[in-house]
Amino acid sequence: MSRYYIILLSVLSLLTACRENEFDQELVREFTLSSAVNGSNYPIKVALPQGYTSAKKYKTIYVLDSKWDFDFVAREVQKQSENFHRNDILVVGIGWGNDRLDDYLPVPFKKGKGRADEFVKVIHEELIPQLEKNFHAANLREDRTILGHSAGGLFGVHCFTNYPDLFGNYLCLSPSLWIGDQIVLSNEKKNRIANQTRNGRFFLAAGGIEEGGMLPPIESFRHILGQYYKGFSHHYTIANGLDHLGSKKTNLKKAISFYFQQL
Template sequence: MNRYYIVYFSLLLFLLTACREDEFDKALVREFTLSSAINGSNYHIKVALPKNYPSATEYKTIYVLDSKWDFDLVASEVQKQSQNFHHDDILVVGVGWGNDRLDDYLPVPFKSGNGRANEFVKVINDELIPKLEKEFHAADSREDRVILGHSAGGLFGVYCFTNYPDIFGNYLCLSPSLWIGDQIVLANEKKNRIANQTRNGRFFLAAGELEESGMQPPIEALRQILGQYYKGFAQEYNRAKGLDHLGSKKPNIKKAISFYFQQL
């Protein structure tokens, strides 16, 4: 009987620890709605502040797409790494969905999405970033901005890299759906390569070993392109062993955050 209780309480302790893994101090989160004059949509925004806020004069920012799914995990990881690396100058900005998710993230129509990524870029650059600079002391340089996204969100991150490189200097792109639109984002990269390849920054690219077959070739192509043409970018690629598209997301988010802090 005693042995049974030991096993039971050990399992309970494990489950409680796992539940706490993605938690962070939610008293440090500020929320507001951004009503866009650009596309007429309302975006639910969350901002996770560092513990000593406002101790710095300006703050680096990590923009997290699919905030409903991934904001808590990213905020938790940033809080941990901020303590480990003694950085108390980073805001985590969760950007909720205003339109249909695929409307905002894709540059071309696909399924339910109308391909309005160009508008969503302008919402971020012309409306959200200035608000964060004014009200949360966010730094105004591309070098201090990070975009993190998975799947369609990862595609949007790569699209910013190829078409709007003045906004972000750091890209954490996980399992990007580069196959969409006949790999249009890779075509954009080639078209804009000469102008873009002189830039500096950080790029973390990741996928799962068991991604669907159509996902893998364009991701591998991007990995090779980055290594060959973008020497000014600190780079890392992670292929999560034994994990598929969704299963690889969480471990790749953690590795992406670690990569970013190690480069600061």
């Protein structure tokens, strides 16, 4: 086999791999959400399923840190939709209107202003109604999913503990539960009795070699889910040998697989 032929095969293989990791951009709609709640402008992307039609209602997966993770999640959802023969899921990427630590953290930390409660209002009062009106998103809690990594994962757990009627499904990867002296775990305990009446799905994940004090509060939350939230289907996974960032794509794939297996 000639050297030229080997190079050609390598290039074709690389191009094929790139295409497999891209979502069909013709199925993506974009708009800017100008919030009256906090005065910020959020770039929003919506990945439509194949055969999208206004004649049906759609489940939604809300993806935080859209600039980093929207395309990857949209492609994984597309692949799993094909595998499971589904065409009823919208992937909604929420871009940054403020610094991400302002919006995702429930308490001030370093440069983050701790405006998570405001950001919840943006999603609840402004974004979700727009998705329901313009993209035929289903209006039931059990049809809405929040997906986030790190500070985004922390925001997902904050929604679980403080706003349990907003989402029915949580895909939280390497959530920074240590922030604010583990304030989210304190909120869970405070709101536990009321929240135990809910049901849904919860996927929790981390890297096996997470830096700093990431793992202990995640492990604690894992046990809390298993002990107190019997109405939730939940799964916990550790990406062995991978750190905080290195584990993200591996755990994203597992989270999306879990989601589809539970539908």
